[in-house]
Amino acid sequence: MKKSLVSIILPTYNRAEYLGRALESVLSQTYARWECRIIDDGSTDDTEAVVARYADPRIHYRRQANQGVSGARNTGLAECVGEVAALLDSDDEWLPRKLETQLAYMAEHGYEICQTEEIWYRGGKRVNQPARYAKPEGWFFEASLEMCLISPSCTMFTRRAWEVMGPFDTAMPSCEDYDMWLRACLHFPVGLVREPLTRKHGGRPDQLSVCVPCADLHRIRALVKILQSRKLDETRQGLALEALRRKVEIYMQGCEKRGRSAEAERVWNLFCMVREGKEVPLNTLR
Incomplete structure (x- = not known):
């Protein structure tokens, strides 16, 4: 697994302002054997122009009619060719050793799903993560019933795991990650790299947790x-x-x-x- 091709699934919708930061964090990875599948979910801003600035052949861009984040992720996962997939939201970013460290951890401990610790930012300022959001490791289906304990941008999983737990539910405009990880935790233990290798940015009105009701x-x-x-x-x-x-x-x-x-x-x-x-x-x- 340490030498696996990693397929990075990066869905985006009208996030041209932040997409470059996410892509720069991909290009800065110390692990170089990756492909990045950018799924433009019907953006009406300058998303395509931002992607055009990056000539790296490992970056693949596809535009589709708007289907929501679940549909975009499903498209990327259907088209990717890597043995391992890593999710990255277009407003988040990774630290340079994220892929390398996570792959090594999965290989060492035999995990098919793994996440890293993360650093939270709200409105551009670093904030402390509430204790109730502390990430567990191993089997934790019961704890996942209460709340979503896996963060998409922190997560990596094998193709076999995806075949068991996928796809994302396109009928859910939000909480699609809660739904997905419930299924994942039913079938697999989840590894945790206890190092903050993901930066999660929030506090904006365009995020699903804010703009999708109910x-x-x-x-x-x-x-x-x-x-x-x-x-x-x-x-x-x-x-x-x-x-x-x-x-x-x-x-x-x-x-x-x-x-x-x-x-x-x-x-x-x-x-x-x-x-x-x-x-x-x-x-x-x-």
């Missing part, structure tokens, strides 16, 4: 999916159902505050169907 409903969808997958043993089924109940109650509280009692009742009824073992159509949770 994130709680998308998390509910992810939990219903995993419960209806028939892949959970009795213990995990019970834990996932309890996590679903908590998230449904949080969503209902938000609905009641906004005078949406009918929506609160609708989602509670859907939860009752899941609890009783009845099939819930996923298109009712979008």
